[in-house]
Amino acid sequence: MSDTMEPLLKVTGLQKHFPIRKGLLQRQTGAVKAVDGLDFEVYPGETLGVVGESGCGKSTMGRLITRLLEPTGGKIEFQGTDISHLGVSGMRPLRRDVQMIFQDPYGSLNPRHTVGSIVSAPFKLQGVEPEGGVKKEVQRLLSLVGLNPEHYNRYPHEFSGGQRQRIGIARALALKPKLVVADEPVSALDVSIQAQVVNLLDDLQDELGLTYVFIAHDLSVVRHVSDRIAVMYLGKIVELADRKSLYESPMHPYTRALMSAVPIPDPRRKGVKSERILLQGDVPSPIAPPPGCRFHTRCWKATDLCRTQEPPLLELRPGQRVACHHPENAEGLTIPEPRESVDVTITKTPEPTEPKAPKPTEPEAPAKAEAPESAESEAEASEAAAEDDAPKA
Numbered sequence: 001m002s003d004t005m006e007p008l009l010k011v012t013g014l015q016k017h018f019p020i021r022k023g024l025l026q027r028q029t030g031a032v033k034a035v036d037g038l039d040f041e042v043y044p045g046e047t048l049g050v051v052g053e054s055g056c057g058k059s060t061m062g063r064l065i066t067r068l069l070e071p072t073g074g075k076i077e078f079q080g081t082d083i084s085h086l087g088v089s090g091m092r093p094l095r096r097d098v099q100m101i102f103q104d105p106y107g108s109l110n111p112r113h114t115v116g117s118i119v120s121a122p123f124k125l126q127g128v129e130p131e132g133g134v135k136k137e138v139q140r141l142l143s144l145v146g147l148n149p150e151h152y153n154r155y156p157h158e159f160s161g162g163q164r165q166r167i168g169i170a171r172a173l174a175l176k177p178k179l180v181v182a183d184e185p186v187s188a189l190d191v192s193i194q195a196q197v198v199n200l201l202d203d204l205q206d207e208l209g210l211t212y213v214f215i216a217h218d219l220s221v222v223r224h225v226s227d228r229i230a231v232m233y234l235g236k237i238v239e240l241a242d243r244k245s246l247y248e249s250p251m252h253p254y255t256r257a258l259m260s261a262v263p264i265p266d267p268r269r270k271g272v273k274s275e276r277i278l279l280q281g282d283v284p285s286p287i288a289p290p291p292g293c294r295f296h297t298r299c300w301k302a303t304d305l306c307r308t309q310e311p312p313l314l315e316l317r318p319g320q321r322v323a324c325h326h327p328e329n330a331e332g333l334t335i336p337e338p339r340e341s342v343d344v345t346i347t348k349t350p351e352p353t354e355p356k357a358p359k360p361t362e363p364e365a366p367a368k369a370e371a372p373e374s375a376e377s378e379a380e381a382s383e384a385a386a387e388d389d390a391p392k393a
């Protein structure tokens, strides 16, 4: 990305803590720190892939930047405007520009509505009358996503999973958004269909100049679509890099472990050691994340420093930000002292340690949402944005 280009989306210190309430008085006894201080930008026309294990906060991040959730802290700027705390009416004009594609093509379409009604819902909600009429525009959108426009009056159950996801994509594109957040858009689909939907999203990006945040738990999916990739662990970004740097020389041990689980199709790929790193133990609970580096309980390189001091996300190479005291593939690089600014002269060179059996991790299982919110349509999305932070029933 060019240094001079203004980001479409800028996120600073973003947090979402879901309160845990107990007892008759529903007193708050703690919080699930689902997203706990994210900093990143998304530039026009790019795809930012976001990966990480289940429960690391990817969906919450997606729902925050589309403002289906209100942040607990931090700032979300869209085209320079702070949208962090806009209410339903304040967000309404922005909903045209920021849309979401949901993971579940079965659960995200109302089975009682026809395809025509589903795809045209955003027009009604925004009071938009497309040129040539609603029906014609919906049929154009259906063709755009590779569906038969004649199927306007059919119901979701008459379509396959891949086709339903195309309906969801057509709905998300109806208002010609600038930013589309795709939350695991292919993970509920058969492997044979996944590539078709990914290719469709890719083609639509070229054709319509879209900007994507593409969430996946699997590095092999984001690899083909992303310009840059953010790796999340327990509510934080541990590494954010352009695709080439991330795949050729991952710097965070967690990225390296995720990478080692991805099949390597190109044997000429340099820089990444091919041994499989099996992370042991579970991700600690986001209710009580470990002190210091959150990954230290599973990291084979962890030292006392990692157990006590949280590493900041620093740009150690151009285009590659890493939050680690002892990064991988850092030979020749200087690592700033903890708690000092990036400009500080380097003092430490990491020892090239080979991975060995990780230390046993804290046994506490990650808290799980009681029932994930599922904003099926823009209407529900708007409503969800207005709701409070309590876990949904």
Ligand SMILES: Nc1ncnc2c1ncn2[C@@H]1O[C@H](COP(=O)(O)OP(=O)(O)OP(=O)(O)O)[C@@H](O)[C@H]1O
Residues within 6 Å of the ligand: 018, 032, 033, 034, 052, 053, 054, 055, 056, 057, 058, 059, 060, 061, 217, 286, 366, 367, 368, 369, 370, 372, 373, 389, 390, 391, 392
């Ligand atoms: N409404 C909620 N109330 C309480 N906790 C929540 C809520 N939504 C999410 N969480 C918790 O926040 C953490 C992050 O959840 P999130 O769904 O964002 O993770 P994820 O990385 O998208 O996981 P997955 O890939 O399984 O969807 C989890 O511990 C989850 O249980």
